[in-house]
């Protein structure tokens with residue numbers, strides 16, 4: 282099978298089962314700078330995407346491409362260390378097999394993470410934002426071309442209410458500030474202009490980024506529960522005097538990533554218990 286063919290991750294799931302069979306419960310998609318969470322997985326089997334049919338090999342620096350299957354805080358998890366983006370080849374469904382694989386392996390849901398720019402001054406670099414909702418501003422949709430009626434996915438409560446409440450409680454108990462808001466998906470790969478950032482604020486966005494929305498749509502398509510977090514690495518274009526850069530994203534990501542790792546670990550501990 283070629284990397285581009287769609288089997289909703291079935292062939293990849295069979296390979297994961299052959300390498301490490303377990304009652305997998307959750308997938309975790311790691312955004313820029315969240316790689317260390319993959320290193321924390323115990324009893325880990327690391328499978329490069331290149332060995333998993335249909336999984337996309339990303340070439341974005343800071344996005345190493347491997348699936349880490351293992352055990353984290355008592356839960357069998359599938360961690361995507363590195364993801365592919367719409368902007369790499371113009372395919373919004375680039376993660377379809379990867380998300381489908383989670384469903385094929387019996388997962389209940391997926392935790393999505395991303396690096397993002399903030400539109401709120403008080404939610405600066407190093408902050409965490411849990412997504413309450415999103416705005417698809419890219420024009421792409423991963424279900425374009427899907428023939429079945431299942432393509433008409435309801436998105437009214439795309440981000441799982443129960444899991445959001447659980448994370449909010451956990452964050453409060455742990456003393457980790459957790460903002461909530463609306464994430465707006467721009468295709469990238471160029472950053473936004475200051476005018477686009479002003480528009481995004483007017484349209485009701487709190488953060489902007491280049492990922493997550495297609496994965497959230499796919500997850501709902503595959504009937505997975507979804508919760509998603511933005512790791513804020515900068516204020517939006519034009520909100521400070523500075524030019525934006527991918528280097529800044531990479532440099533700032535570890536700050537929020539540490540807090541997010543703590544939250545995810547606590548969440549998993551509760552799931553296990």
Ligand code: HPA
Nearest residue numbers: 396397398489490491530
């Ligand atoms: N815009 C889009 N994507 C991003 C940003 C941003 O400001 N920061 C990190 N990822």
